[in-house]
Amino acid sequence: MNKIDQALYEFREMDELADQDSLVHRFPVLPKVLLTILYILIVLSFHKYDLSSLSVMILFPVFFYQLSGIPLRKCFYKLRFVLPLVMAVGILNPFFDHTVIMKIGPLSVTGGWISMLTLMLKGILALTASFLLVATSGIARICAALRRMHVPSVLVTLLLLTYRYITVLSEEVSVMSNAYHLRAPRQKGIEYSAWGSFLGQLLLRSMDRAEEIYQAMLLRGFHGHFHYVDEKPASPKDWLTGLLIGALIVFCRYYNVASFLGSLFVR
Amino acid sequence: MIEMKHVSFRYEAGKEILDDISFRLEAGESVGLIGANGAGKSTIMKLLSGILFGDGEVLIAKTAVNPKNLYEIRRKLGYVLQDSDDQMFMPTVYEDMIFAPRNYGLSKEETEERIDAVLEKLDLKELKHSRNHKISGGEKRMAAIATILAMDPEVILMDEPTASLDPYNRRLVINAINSLSQTKLITSHDLDMILDTCGRVILLDQGKIIADGKTEEILRDQKLLEAHRMELPLSFTRR
Incomplete structure (x- = not known):
């Protein structure tokens, strides 16, 4: 791994x-x-x-x-x-x-x-x-609690999506890093000369995936705020x-x- | 139920992706949209779901697709994306399934009832509270279909529903598609799956409709398929 x-x-x-x-x-x-x-x-x-x-x-x-x-x-x-x-x-x-x-x-x-x-x-x-x-x-239950505390929806959605996009970004880095090392087996890290294009590609790929996810959300009626799992009240x-x-x-x-x-x- | 009238689309200063496309799907029809890479299949799906807008008229259940009524259009339409990882953006299957019904104003009870019915129908009850990153590719594809069915859409668009699935899971997805009574438009390179699920096929090439007719007739026409960078389905070549 x-x-x-x-x-x-x-x-x-x-x-x-x-x-x-x-x-x-x-x-x-x-x-x-x-x-x-x-x-x-x-x-x-x-x-x-x-x-x-x-x-x-x-x-x-x-x-x-x-x-x-x-x-x-x-x-x-x-x-x-x-x-x-x-x-x-x-x-x-x-x-x-x-x-x-x-x-x-x-x-x-x-x-x-x-x-x-x-x-x-x-x-x-x-x-x-x-x-x-x-x-x-878990992050979803925390976000639901924050909404009940009247924390603005935009902040809570931002927190939830940041959490979601961390995995999206990490997955892209993982795929790119594996692809790089499969073709550069003796290198320990990523060569400095490749950093620019690596980061550029990472940005583009992450933006594409983020856009896909956002479209998937819109296609299912997302209009600015999440409906969280209803938890039994305290x-x-x-x-x-x-x-x-x-x-x-x-x-x-x-x-x-x-x-x-x-x-x-x-x- | 779905209608495209003289639809053309091009990206700014780019070449024409779709050129004067017209077709109509009746309620309950299941239609395969086939064509080589770059034929314009995904663009048609994006135009139907209001992700892109082109020239001409696009209608879903007699409502024109335009930026003003996207909310209404998307209530009637479910789009199963090719990549289930993009479709399943919540932490668990359950949270993903309640996403659309709650956005469209269903109560907690109605939502619960609906998702239980969908999970029962697709035989996915044991996945209800699973974490999305813990389930297999096949299960994720089925769960993605379930999230769309939880919206109770009149029209379902599916982009490569059997891509990268093993034979067992592919068969599960085909059975699930066949069990759906909604109007379906399915894009795929898996012509055997199209043969199993669609009564009609539209063949696209370079943004134009080349053929529109019965699945068996079009998919048996080797000359036609090969002229447009496609091949006979495997089930025909074996016979």
């Missing part, structure tokens, strides 16, 4: 993850989307030096990944190209922020190091939460569960659970 096929396989695996069955999968998507947004906002709201309080927020993804049956390592593996970017966000902080926050023996820990770790953790937590939402809901019990989880997330933001736990062990 070449790299493109592998990427396509991994991309489609997200749909298969969403087809699994667990409490998290069965939980209605609308409250799930709202909880994910709340969780991300709360995570992002922590102060840059508040690493200890933020660390408690790790418990949420750990718990819900366990409950959903999706291994956390799968998330980290799939996000392996994005995570380094997230990690890089705060990498310069130690060079600019020399404020000493605490001392561990003779070692001074500066604000730069703490804020770097906080930023990294925030990014990782936001990504793992988003991944869990997609992996337990019951009062679902909303109550969502509310409790939301309350717990907010509680962890305003009550320092980490220092409470620490005080149980250290006087």
